[in-house]
Amino acid sequence: MIPGKQDNNVVPMPGTVIDQSPTAPNADVVPPSDRWKGIAEPDSPLAHGLNAVLVQDSSFDANHFLTGAKSAYEMIVMAFANGDRRALRDLLSSEVYDSFDAAIKDREKNERKTETRFVAIDKAELLGAEVREHTAQLTVKFVSQMISVTRDKAGAIVDGNPDKVADITDVWTFARDISSRDPNWKLVGTGSGH
Secondary structure (H helix, E strand, C coil): CCCCCCCCCCCCCCCCCCCCCCCCCCCCCCCCCCCCCCCCCCCCHHHHHHHHHHHHHCCCHHHHHHHHHHHHHHHHHHHHHHCCCHHHHHHHHHHHHHHHHHHHHHHHCCCCEEEEEEEEEEEEEEEEEEEECEEEEHHHHHHHEEEEECCCCCCCCEEEECCCCCEEEEEEEEECCCCCCCCCEEEEEEEECC
């Protein structure tokens, strides 16, 4: 967890969840057909995947997850731009961290600095959900607008444009060990969308 940063994970408030087992009496208060309204079509592969996550973690809330995922997306993009390895280590799996770290080292070796500014995150949409053994994996498509520019040590632009807003689409996968009491989701895969 990053000191001073908002925890972007699903954490039940004290006293709000008495029984977190999948057979909790109020686990099915929402009819299954409406459970993922606005997030997944009933009986779709995404809805089935979200149901699998819910069976393993009855406190899972997809809307809360998406809110946290948007915050994590912005924090990770900014930490990468700023070369903030400490922030990245807490938010990324070791494999993703190694690849981000290699890119930061390359930037440092070439004495380049990246400046990134978010204009907006237009959309964060769940594309996939699954549980493998005790690990939940959720794939999110982010559509954002940002300004990004990379400069060399003299300040000359080598990539990007400080005056142009770029439309960015990223597809990221977050994972969490749902058998653990640790509520933290980590970024385990990145890609770009269209």
